[in-house]
Amino acid sequence: MTANDAAKRALAANPGLPVDAEGPVFREPWQAQAFAMTLALHEKGLFAWSEWAAMLGETIKAAQAAGDPDTGETYYHHWLATLERMTAKKAVASPADLASHRDAWERAAHRTPHGQPIELKSGDFTG
Amino acid sequence: MTTSEHPHGHDHGESSELSETELRVRALQTILIDKGYTDAAALDAIVEAYEQKIGPHIGARVVARAWTDPAFRQALLADATAAVSPFGQGGRVGENLVAVENTPERHNMVVCTLCSCYPWDVLGLPPVWYKSFAYRSRTVKEPRSVLREFGVTLPERTEIRVWDSTAEVRYLVLPMRPAGTDGWSEEKLATLVTRDSMVGTGLPRSPEPRS
Numbered sequence: 001m002t003a004n005d006a007a008k009r010a011l012a013a014n015p016g017l018p019v020d021a022e023g024p025v026f027r028e029p030w031q032a033q034a035f036a037m038t039l040a041l042h043e044k045g046l047f048a049w050s051e052w053a054a055m056l057g058e059t060i061k062a063a064q065a066a067g068d069p070d071t072g073e074t075y076y077h078h079w080l081a082t083l084e085r086m087t088a089k090k091a092v093a094s095p096a097d098l099a100s101h102r103d104a105w106e107r108a109a110h111r112t113p114h115g116q117p118i119e120l121k122s123g124d125f126t127g
Numbered sequence: 128m129t130t131s132e133h134p135h136g137h138d139h140g141e142s143s144e145l146s147e148t149e150l151r152v153r154a155l156q157t158i159l160i161d162k163g164y165t166d167a168a169a170l171d172a173i174v175e176a177y178e179q180k181i182g183p184h185i186g187a188r189v190v191a192r193a194w195t196d197p198a199f200r201q202a203l204l205a206d207a208t209a210a211v212s213p214f215g216q217g218g219r220v221g222e223n224l225v226a227v228e229n230t231p232e233r234h235n236m237v238v239c240t241l242c243s244c245y246p247w248d249v250l251g252l253p254p255v256w257y258k259s260f261a262y263r264s265r266t267v268k269e270p271r272s273v274l275r276e277f278g279v280t281l282p283e284r285t286e287i288r289v290w291d292s293t294a295e296v297r298y299l300v301l302p303m304r305p306a307g308t309d310g311w312s313e314e315k316l317a318t319l320v321t322r323d324s325m326v327g328t329g330l331p332r333s334p335e336p337r338s
Contacts (some may be wrong), residue, residue: 028182040164040170
């Protein structure tokens with residue numbers, strides 16, 4: 001499966017990734033989703049792994065300077081922050097875009113009864 | 128109103144909540160899909176390649192503890208949420224969890240119509256088949272044949288009880304301890320506990336015969 005080859009290259013470029021003997025491991029579903037988006041964008045040629053690794057390194061360094069305990073617990077938070085920075089840099093998703101979509105999802109969650117799948121509707125963007 | 132005051136799921140009117148991180152992840156996903164950088168199926172395929180690797184997978188340790196510690200087993204069956212919570216390393220686990228025990232007389236299986244009703248914080252992410260319409264609908268109607276397709280044939284006298292998860296209650300099957308494991312440590316026992324055995328679509332592994 002191609003996801004495995006892609007993941008292997010991602011692992012080679014990101015030695016900090018939490019892994020076991022068989023590959024990446026994720027503590028929560030969102031971490032796997034963030035990882036999947038990164039693989040997909042890399043496949044599209046949006047960035048090279050060297051560029052990704054440099055930006056992730058900057059993110060982690062800045063977080064450590066700000067007091068991040070660097071226990072590995074926060075690794076995927078840095079990963080997600082890097083993904084947001086990368087998509088902004090490549091003009092894929094501006095911070096304003098991200099903010100409006102984030103707010104829309106929050107409205108969608110609020111109007112969705114607990115236990116139902118949360119789906120985004122156009123009305124969620126207007127509040 | 129808090130759920131703890133209404134342990135029997137009287138909170139149907141409550142809205143859903145996403146964490147700040149989940150909101151950011153969904154925002155980004157939506158933009159990438161809308162702009163055609165990827166599609167939902169491609170992202171799902173990558174996530175599913177790791178379905179066994181998502182979540183803390185503490186269920187096996189919980190089951191092994193119940194096999195070796197009768198007091199813990201009692202506590203687990205009485206209140207699984209409370210019994211399981213010390214197993215989580217930071218963060219809540221096992222919210223609204225109910226443990227159902229397999230016996231020679233009764234085998235338990237769990238189904239759900241929504242993946243959010245799977246105790247992923249205890250068992251990891253649900254397998255693809257768990258979310259499939261075929262599994263959900265057929266398990267309720269013909270659990271014995273579904274089990275056979277999973278390679279599990281139970282004696283006719285064993286009743287099969289199907290538990291339908293809801294947003295309020297999630298189930299963890301406590302399988303029977305395999306024979307031939309007398310004196311095994313909790314760690315060693317945990318290696319026999321498969322995810323499927325905790326969903327009820329499988330049995331724990333048998334101990335390797337001694338050579």
